[in-house]
Amino acid sequence: MTSDIIRTTTIEPRFALPLEQLQRDCFPTLGEAELMREEHFLNHCRLFPEGNFVALCRDRVIGLGSGFLIDFDFDQAQHRFQEIIDGGYYSNHDPAGAWYYGGDISVHPDFRRRGVGSMLYEARKGIVKNLNRRGIVAGGLIPGFAAYKGSMSAHEYVKRVIAGEINDSTLSFQLGRGFEVRGMLDDYIEDDASDNWATLIVWDNPSFKAK
């Protein structure tokens, strides 16, 4: 697979239906209600097309990096996924928002570990820098916790992933992309593997300039 046939581009309505299928392929442990559908992606096209990215292999949709702008309040950081993403519609998008909230980053299982997720993060970081926003914030899932649920708490698990003692397919990836864990989000999402937990992950834009 050469990188010239895999590329990222901004979202367009013609990608909405393939993205619905991609959700099912990428998140097999999530409840159906947590998955985004065609109508959600069409709304992302309307609200913030320049900040929502898809990865393509030739014409096939193989990845998604989606999100919206928001004034995230770190003093009241606890939130639930479905609330902040407004059931997938991203209607909390505020064009003047200081932070990019990462709603979804996902790569089709057949295309993982080939740098596609990193390409999507680079595209996100690019728009955050271009728009001079503070950074990226998201709830990061911990699917690898599934294997440790019986033996340690989610807090202990995350500590050990950060220390590099345990590899988590999602959190280790995000730590490697420059994200920091700033807290734990309880009851964030209906997900057996993560036991409904997520980490509050943040990437600070190094080139942000306050006006």
Ligand SMILES: CC(C)(COP(=O)(O)OP(=O)(O)OC[C@H]1O[C@@H](n2cnc3c(N)ncnc32)[C@H](O)[C@@H]1OP(=O)(O)O)[C@@H](O)C(=O)NCCC(=O)NCCS
């Ligand atoms: C997380 C995800 C987007 C990563 O996408 P990807 O295209 O496989 O990532 P990349 O190939 O760009 O990998 C980037 C780095 O992460 C590492 N990595 C990726 N998957 C990994 C895994 N399962 N275990 C350990 N490291 C991993 C790679 O080794 C690479 O490290 P390097 O830069 O030091 O070489 C993908 O695994 C995915 O779609 N997972 C399911 C959906 C999901 O959980 N999304 C996040 C929701 S919060």
